[in-house]
Each structure stands twice: as structure tokens, then as C-alpha cells.
Amino acid sequence: MSFESLGLSPALLKNLADEHFTIPTPIQLAAIPAIMNKKDVLAIAKTGSGKTASYVLPLIMNLGHVEPAKNRHINTLILVPTRELAEQIKGVFTSLAKNLTPPIKTLAVYGGSSINPQMIAMQGVNVLIATPGRLIELVESNAVHLSSIQMLVLDEADKMLSLGFKEEVDKIISLLPRKRQNILLSATLNSDLENINQLVLKDPTIIKIEDDELEEAPIDSINQLAYLVSPEKKGPYLRQLIEKQDMQQVLIFASSIFQVDAIVNKLCKNNIKARAIHGKKSQGSRTESLSLFKAGKLRVLVATDLMARGIDINNLPFVINYELPRSPKDYIHRIGRTGRADNIGTAISLITPSELHHFTVIEKKIKKSIPLIDIEREGK
Template sequence: MPFSSLGLSPALLKALANQNFTVPTPIQQAAIPAILDKKDVLGIAKTGSGKTAGYALPLLMNVQQSLGLKNRHANALVLVPTRELAEQVKNVFQTFTKALPQPVKTLAVYGGVSINPQMMGMQGVNILVATPGRLLELIDSNAVHLSSIETLVLDEADKMLNLGFKEELNKILALLPEKRQNLLFSATLSPDIENINQILLHDPVVIKIEAGEDTLDTINQLAYIVSDEKKGPFLRYLINHHEMKQVLVFTSSTHQADAVVNKLRKNNIDAKAIHSKKSQGSRTESLYLFKSGKLKVLVATDLMARGIDINFLPFVINYELPRSPKDYVHRIGRTGRAENPGDAISLVSQNELHHFEVIQKKMGKQVKMIDSETML
């Protein structure tokens, strides 16, 4: 099924062709026509499945019908859990906005940076991408009004609800018009999503693209049994032995991320950490250097992974396993994207072996395991 069969405008079809997008993903096939019809949508699909373009393309078409509203009254609101994801979503909108006959202004707002430029940027905004806390600050400053919002999008809704945004979300929802289109997109379907679905969505189109074994076929998974005290040296061995030029390493805490980076740098391996305790300037710089191939190793926590989207990332390493099997699939899904192969390597200590067995069972895929003692 080509994009031309989904009801998109000739201008957007041309923009898709220029970006070498030829065939819509399953989530895009189902979501685009439903959103164009102004229906509520609940979309569940793994990260990297094209969810953002799946709502951005039809939203751009719908918003064009409502241009010319009062100043500082946005037409559409996209709520996201992290600053990095806010920038990523904004970039997707702006990529396709350039092709439109009428200008549509998209702005991303989030904390960690000065609020004043964001307040000034609200002039003429049509699509607002925001983290909840900064949005409420802008509302309190009378910099933006939500009374004209026609479409609300909750992107990565699973993480937003898990991270304790519920109180902020309730304040924002109370300021929105009752009559509006609601779009919820998530990588997983949790009880929290089910609950908010019942509150927000009216007769929604429900789209579930399950992350089955076939979606992991482009990822070569491998695990090494490594004691906790030898994980650092073994990580350095893997990076050097495989001559890794770009590798994303996951840890389970900000403290561990910084510790891993310090050890790598002491051994002349270029690395930076990205996590919630870093300044926004540091996070933006690290992500830019990594995405552009100028940084060899980026060490991240699970939350920060929501803004890391690279089609040709060759390596992902789990320095520590995540608590949730779903987070494991999300982590390794940073590689093997857009049908490009990639390697996902996990360092598993003895006390993590049982948990790794649970992860493999939930994933429906066995991972080859090697004792690292035979390697060094």
C-alpha cells in the first residue's frame, strides 16, 4: 500500500518521496486515515515503527484548515516525557512543514533552558510540542492559551504516566476544550494506558502493532556472562576488539552512567553520558555529537533513550539489564532500524542470569550466551 492511498496531500507525498519514504509502516497505514477523519486513536507500536510521522503527517493537513486563530492560541498540542523527544518530534514536523503551501509553525518547549525565548517563540505557533512542566510554566506566564486546541497527542504515553506526570497532565487536561481529537501513542499497553484511554478517548480507532520476533530479525543479539567487577574492562575490550565507531551503552542509573564514562575516558575511549542530571546544554551537545558520528560512545539511561533515533546505529550494549523486559526490547531496538542490521550485546552477571531468562521468554527469542572468561 503506497502513501498515495492514505489521503495525504500532493505536497506531503512529494516531501515523503524526497525523504525516500516509499511504503508506509503498519502503524502509519492505520493511523493516517483515521486522524485525517478526525477520529480519536490509540496506537500501540514499538519505538522505531514510524509513530511520529504517523500522526505528524495528517496533523499538518488538519491544522492547515484552522490557520489564522488568535495569536498564542495553538491548534495542536503534543505532550512528551523528555526534552530530547520534544526536539525529535519537532524536527519531524518541520521536515514536512517545508513542503506545505501554507506555513505551519511548530515549536518545542521544555525545561532546563531559559523560558524567555520560548515565550517569545509562542507568537504565531500552530503546533506546540511540550513537556508538561514547562507547558504549565508558560501557561502561568500567560504566554500560551490552550482554549483553541483541536487535537491533543500524548506521545510515549506509557513513560509519561510511569514517570509521575499524572498531576501535571490533569491540570493541562482541565484547560483544554472538551470537544477535541485525542491521539495516544505508546510503545506498550500498560494498565495506566488503559485507564487514561477510558478517560480521554471517545470511540477510538485502536491500533496494536505487536512487537513480535520478526521485528527483531535485523538485530544480532549476543550475551556475555561477566562478573560485575569485570564489566568495565570487558566493555573496553569489546569496543576496541570490534573497532566500534558508534556505540550506545545502557546503564540503569545516572551514577553508573557517569562511572562508566569516567573509566572509558581514563582508557582513552571518547565517551559522554546523557541522563536527567546533566544540564540541557550538555545533553543537547552529547546527542548532537553522537548522532553526527563525532562521539564514539554515548552512555545513557532508559529515559534518555526516548530521544535517540538513529537509522544506522551499529551497536547497542546493555552494561546492566533493565528491570522490564519491554525496556530491554526498547533498548536493543535503537539498532537494527529501518531494515539496517545491528548488534545488541548484553553483559550479564551471575545474579542477572535468571532475570535475563525471563527477558528472553517474554521476548520469544533465545539469545546466544558466551562465558567471557574464555575471551580474555
């Protein structure tokens, strides 16, 4: 099926073509018609499935049939766990809603940034994308009113609950009008999510995209390989890889903030332009680093797993796992940053002898054998 078959407007179809959206993903095929029909939706799908567009597109369509937002009375609210995800969703709205009449004003608000500019920018907003804590601050300051909400989205609801936002989410829901459309998206379905589901959703359309559908599809367009390297040689070999393969845009993952900063310091000392993105960086620094990287003006971005949720680049050629993540699912999420939108990508993992067992567990989970090169033998 095509996007044309889903009943989207010609203006939206043009914007989709401009953004190189070609064929709807499984979650888009299932969710777009249900949301356009004003149904409540519970969607279980992993990151990289195309779930953001699966609700942004029908919400844009539905916004054309609702009363324009009154001053500071928004009609669409999207709750998210992180500021990076908030900005990413805002970017999708901006690109897909461009040149539409009437225009749709979208705003992302989150902590870690001054609240005053966000309060001023609230004027005339249709779609508000917010982290729970900052939204409550804005409500308590009378900077935004939730009594006119017609559409509520909880994106990455599982992540919100695991990060301890349950009380804030419950408080926000209690402030909303009872009659509204609700959309809940999550990577997993657990008991906490079931409770939120029962509290929020009414007779929902349930969409579940199986793990195998999601995990195998993106990996097919990624060249995966690994290098066996001793811990003391890992840093020098990383720099050698970047220079030898002339990597001009590479995303590197490390397991801790300390390790991320250490990698960046070493790269910069060796004249490889790199910046860090993690939870202890200011919002301004994180936004600037991500913008430079997306624009191709920064050669290397080094990130922790949580920060990777806002990194969505269609043509990213390289991802490097400086250390293996804890779970195979995190590995899939990491390497899924490359090989997107039908582009071929390369994912490289630097494996120490102590990580070999965990490496084989990942191979079994993704049902693929990843070539492992011993750099000691390679150099002989």
C-alpha cells in the first residue's frame, strides 16, 4: 500500500515526497487510519519503526477539523520522556506540516532550559510537545491551559514510567477534559503500562508490531562487523579506524558519561573534531552538538544510549560501539541509527576478550553472524 491510499491530503502527500517518505511502514499502515477515524490507539513498536509519523500525519489531518487554539489553550498535547525526543517530534511536525493552511504552530518545552522564553512562545500554539515536569511548571504558572485538549499522545510511555514520571503523568491526565482522543505508544507492554492504558484509553485499537518485524528489517541494510581488541589498544584503534576509513560523520556509543567524555578528549587531542552528548551537558550544548552533527559540520558525535533517542539522520554512514550495550535490544537500537531510509550503513563494534560471551548472545538474538576480526592477527 502507498501513502496515497491512506486518505492523506495532497499537501501532506507533497510534504511526504519532499521528505523522501516513500512506502508506509507497518505501524503507519495500521495507525494512520485508526487515528484519522478519532479512535483511541495503543501501539507497541520499537524505536525505528516509523511510529512518530504514524501519529503526526493523522493528527495534522485531524487538526484541520478542530477549532483553532484559543490563547494558551492548546488542543493537542504530546508527552515525552526526554528533551531530545521532544525536539525530534517537533522537527517531524515542522517538516510534514509546512505550507499548510491554516498553519500549525508547534512548540517543544522541557526542563534544563529557561522557562520564560517557553512561556512567551506559548501564544497561539496548536501542538505542544512536553516533558511532564516542565508542563506542570507551565500549568502552575498559568502559561498554558489544558481544558481544551482534544488529542493526547503519550510517546515512549514505557520510558516515561521507567524514568519515574508516573506521578506527573497522573497529575496531568487529571487536568484534561474527559472527552478527548488518546494515543499511547510504547516499546514494551508491562504492568505499569497496563495501568496507564486502563486510565487513559477507551476501547482502543491495539497495534502490536512484532519484534522480529522490527529487528530484522533495518539490520538488512547495515554492514555489521566487529574488531577484537585489547582494552589498552581500543582508544588508539578507534582513532585509526576513523582516519583509515576517512569517516567524516560517525556516531560513537559508550556506556557511561565518564567514558563519553574520555573518548571526546582523546579524539580532540588527536585533531579529530568530536563533541559529547549526554545528560550532564546543558540543553544548549546538546542542541548545538546535534545540529552541527546533522549538518555535517561535526565529524564525530559521542553519546550515551539515552541521548541517542533524538538522533535521527537518514544518511548517517557509520555507527561505532566503543563498548557493547547491556542488552541485544539496545544494540539493535544503536546500530539502527545508520542504514535508514533505504541507505546502506556500517556498524562497527570494538570487542574486548571479556565481552566475547556477550557478543555471541547478541548474535543469537539478532540471528546473524557478525564477522569478527582479531586486530593482532590482522596486523601480522
